[in-house]
Amino acid sequence: MTSLPLKQREKMLHEVSQELHTNEFTGAEILLKALEAEGVKVIFGYPGGAVLPIYDALYKNKNITHILTRHEQGAVHAADGYARSTGKPGVCIATSGPGATNLVTGIANAYMDSIPLVAITGQVALAALGRDSFQEADITGITTPITKYSYLVKDVKDLARVVHEAFHIATTGRPGPVLIDIPKDITTKKASFNYPPELDLQGYRINNVINATQIGKAAQAMLEAKQPLIFVGGGAVASGAAEEVTSLAQMLSFPVTYSLMGKGAFTDNDELCLGMVGMHGTVSANYAMWEADLVIGIGVRFDDRVTGDLSTFAKNATVIHIDIDPAELGKNVYAHIPIAGDVKQVLRELLKVLKAKSVKPDLKPWLEKIAGWKKEFPLRYEKSDRLIKPQFVIQQIYEVTKGEAFICTEVGQHQMWTAQYYALSEPRRFISSGGLGTMGFGLPAAMGVQIAHPDKIVFNIAGDGSIQMNSQEFATIAQNKLPINVAILNNHNLGMVRQWQELFFEERYSHTNMSGQPDFVKLAEAYGLKGLRITRPEDVRPALEEAVASPSCYILDFHVDDTENVFPMVPAGASINNILGR
Amino acid sequence: MKHTLTVLVENKPGVLTRIAGLFARRGYNIESLAVGRTENPAISRMTIVVEGDDRVIEQVGKQLYKLIEVIKLTDITNDEHVDREMILIKVNADPAIRGEIMQIVEIFRARIVDIGRNSLIIEATGDEGKINAIESALRPFGIKEVVRTGKIAMARGAKSKNGRNQEAL
Numbered sequence: 001m002t003s004l005p006l007k008q009r010e011k012m013l014h015e016v017s018q019e020l021h022t023n024e025f026t027g028a029e030i031l032l033k034a035l036e037a038e039g040v041k042v043i044f045g046y047p048g049g050a051v052l053p054i055y056d057a058l059y060k061n062k063n064i065t066h067i068l069t070r071h072e073q074g075a076v077h078a079a080d081g082y083a084r085s086t087g088k089p090g091v092c093i094a095t096s097g098p099g100a101t102n103l104v105t106g107i108a109n110a111y112m113d114s115i116p117l118v119a120i121t122g123q124v125a126l127a128a129l130g131r132d133s134f135q136e137a138d139i140t141g142i143t144t145p146i147t148k149y150s151y152l153v154k155d156v157k158d159l160a161r162v163v164h165e166a167f168h169i170a171t172t173g174r175p176g177p178v179l180i181d182i183p184k185d186i187t188t189k190k191a192s193f194n195y196p197p198e199l200d201l202q203g204y205r206i207n208n209v210i211n212a213t214q215i216g217k218a219a220q221a222m223l224e225a226k227q228p229l230i231f232v233g234g235g236a237v238a239s240g241a242a243e244e245v246t247s248l249a250q251m252l253s254f255p256v257t258y259s260l261m262g263k264g265a266f267t268d269n270d271e272l273c274l275g276m277v278g279m280h281g282t283v284s285a286n287y288a289m290w291e292a293d294l295v296i297g298i299g300v301r302f303d304d305r306v307t308g309d310l311s312t313f314a315k316n317a318t319v320i321h322i323d324i325d326p327a328e329l330g331k332n333v334y335a336h337i338p339i340a341g342d343v344k345q346v347l348r349e350l351l352k353v354l355k356a357k358s359v360k361p362d363l364k365p366w367l368e369k370i371a372g373w374k375k376e377f378p379l380r381y382e383k384s385d386r387l388i389k390p391q392f393v394i395q396q397i398y399e400v401t402k403g404e405a406f407i408c409t410e411v412g413q414h415q416m417w418t419a420q421y422y423a424l425s426e427p428r429r430f431i432s433s434g435g436l437g438t439m440g441f442g443l444p445a446a447m448g449v450q451i452a453h454p455d456k457i458v459f460n461i462a463g464d465g466s467i468q469m470n471s472q473e474f475a476t477i478a479q480n481k482l483p484i485n486v487a488i489l490n491n492h493n494l495g496m497v498r499q500w501q502e503l504f505f506e507e508r509y510s511h512t513n514m515s516g517q518p519d520f521v522k523l524a525e526a527y528g529l530k531g532l533r534i535t536r537p538e539d540v541r542p543a544l545e546e547a548v549a550s551p552s553c554y555i556l557d558f559h560v561d562d563t564e565n566v567f568p569m570v571p572a573g574a575s576i577n578n579i580l581g582r
Numbered sequence: 583m584k585h586t587l588t589v590l591v592e593n594k595p596g597v598l599t600r601i602a603g604l605f606a607r608r609g610y611n612i613e614s615l616a617v618g619r620t621e622n623p624a625i626s627r628m629t630i631v632v633e634g635d636d637r638v639i640e641q642v643g644k645q646l647y648k649l650i651e652v653i654k655l656t657d658i659t660n661d662e663h664v665d666r667e668m669i670l671i672k673v674n675a676d677p678a679i680r681g682e683i684m685q686i687v688e689i690f691r692a693r694i695v696d697i698g699r700n701s702l703i704i705e706a707t708g709d710e711g712k713i714n715a716i717e718s719a720l721r722p723f724g725i726k727e728v729v730r731t732g733k734i735a736m737a738r739g740a741k742s743k744n745g746r747n748q749e750a751l
Contacts, residue, residue, distance in 0.1 A: 140596070141599070144596070144599060144600055144603055145603055145604075145607050148650075149650045152595075152596075169650065201650060202592065202653055203591070203592055203649070203650055203651050203652050203653040204650045205647075325648070326644050326647070327641065327644035327645050327647070327648055329644075330637070330640065330641075331641060
């Protein structure tokens with residue numbers, strides 16, 4: 001082996017001794033060391049000019065797995081899916097300019113659903129900032145309203161602290177996305193590394209004090225209620241309070257309904273569960289909300305898709321509202337008994353107080369009434385032995401996976417059918433874009449879920465519209481051999497929009513027909529994946545069984561009845577007792 | 583109803599953007615916003631006058647508190663407080679009518695801070711009512727330009743809005 005030229009050798013030795021003696025690292029190395037210290041095992045990203053030094057450091061790093069997606073939007077949704085299914089923060093990385101702006105939808109999506117996410121973006125060098133330089137975009141400015149916080153790092157000495165603060169902010173209190181924008185020269189400058197650095201956040205407070213008076217009032221109201229209803233949302237999932245929600249409901253025999261984000265926080269398989277409430281919620285849940293004299297909102301934000309007309313929502317009810325974010329209390333619906341605090345802690349306090357009381361409310365008439373609604377208005381659809389009904393596919397997925405799969409969805413009719421027909425008994429199993437309603441979320445999110453849970457069955461239930469919004473990620477799935485099962489409920493239409501056009505726009509189907517679709521089976525084959533087209537009801541089950549049994553990614557193209565609509569339905573802005581398609 | 587909020591924030595880049603953005607995005611009406619450093623250079627104080635009913639003001643407060651840089655927020659509308667605004671008015675003033683203008687300036691205990699050939703710049707401080715009054719008193723002469731600072735306010739008494747008792751310092 002020939003020795004290196006003297007000059008180069010000297011340079012290398014100098015670098016090594018520098019590192020040994022002063023313990024200094026480049027910004028890129030500091031970033032990765034800080035991520036390791038935060039427990040990050042996997043990041044999703046896409047390289048580019050401004051992040052070259054970071055990718056160079058990744059090349060040498062042995063502890064962090066990087067998943068190369070095919071679009072930055074894929075990276076941020078994958079990080080989001082990872083976070084939703086594990087409860088740990090997801091991490092994604094993109095270059096400056098278009099790389100950063102391609103993250104925007106995913107960041108907004110995580111913000112709306114309060115998902116802990118740390119997004120790292122490269123930025124042009126400090127000296128080039130503000131000069132409209134090549135691939136420069138003001139990403140901290142762009143993301144200010146859709147992040148919990150954002151940083152532009154201007155000194156390499158701040159970098160470790162910024163990363164530490166970012167994870168702290170993203171994961172504590174009401175979780176949310178935090179963005180760190182790092183100019184390219186910061187990643188090559190050197191500084192020492194001590195971790196964890198001290199937090200410098202005097203204005204950031206997390207409410208740890210639970211108001212005992214409010215707990216007492218809430219307990220009293222619960223014991224006096226004749227027609228109570230527990231309404232559980234994403235906050236219960238985020239807080240890890242499924243157990244406490246279950247204890248509360250079962251202890252008092254209170255019926256439970258949930259928002260889309262709350263699915264899984266209380267088992268669908270309990271007699272007390274009424275399923276989802278709101279626009280496409282069950283009739284029994286909406287009627288119960290309408291007639292309740294006590295609504296206990298747990299980690300919910302009373303979104304318009306739940307409440308319908310605010311002026312008539314739960315108008316006879318006393319409202320107990322529990323949320324970690326005080327700004328949610330009274331934002332949309334007046335809370336008679338607001339309780340600010342971590343849902344799990346609040347429920348524990350409540351349970352303590354309730355356990356000490358011997359009286360229990362007599363709810364027999366209320367529960368009988370609800371049972372009557374359940375019997376009279378179950379979820380239903382017209383069965384067919386000729387056409388594949390989309391609801392039937394979901395039911396079959398449920399049966400084949402025994403209700404134990406991780407279920408991701410895109411956005412649209414298939415999403416609502418999944419929420420209605422896939423019964424879940426665990427939190428963090430239903431991975432769906434709630435607040436923002438992002439088509440194209442499901443496929444990359446499923447990658448994050450599968451990477452976090454390599455041995456579990458992961459489904460992405462999609463529509464033929466949504467799947468085409470991020471279908472480039474099939475390449476990521478192929479490259480990483482992820483055994484995701486993709487069930488496309490293909491109705492050759494943007495079904496949900498079409499449904500609204502049918503119901504509210506006199507059947508003027510403006511630009512909702514999706515002719516010119518790819519052959520999804522050939523698409524699967526093009527990526528080296530498995531593809532099946534299913535056109536007859538009797539082939540649904542065998543196709544699903546084949547996909548689930550196989551370690552390959554399957555794209556299952558179910559040609560479903562293209563006129564099927566999602567019912568029940570409360571029209572937007574109507575009172576929730578005004579239900580179409582009961 | 584108008585509310586006067588005094589907000590202590592960390593003196594960091596982007597704070598003003600975040601607060602202004604929050605008001606714009608959620609549709610709150612800012613009447614005025616004044617910001618400046620406090621006795622502690624790491625902290626700035628904003629005085630925000632915002633219009634809204636109690637429910638809106640409650641949301642404004644809660645949403646502001648969610649911003650990481652917001653350290654403390656107080657609604658001093660119903661507390662005893664001193665509030666001041668400053669105005670600079672450039673008014674037409676031929677030598678012939680200067681005397682009349684100077685009388686008005688005298689009455690309002692304002693000051694003339696610049697004289698041009700045909701104009702004067704007048705500086706006045708006071709509460710909103712006084713500032714409005716001097717502006718309308720000078721309007722007949724022809725106002726060429728007006729700059730107002732927006733209201734700054736401070737609660738009366740010993741208790742400091744930094745959350746510390748001044749006696750303890």
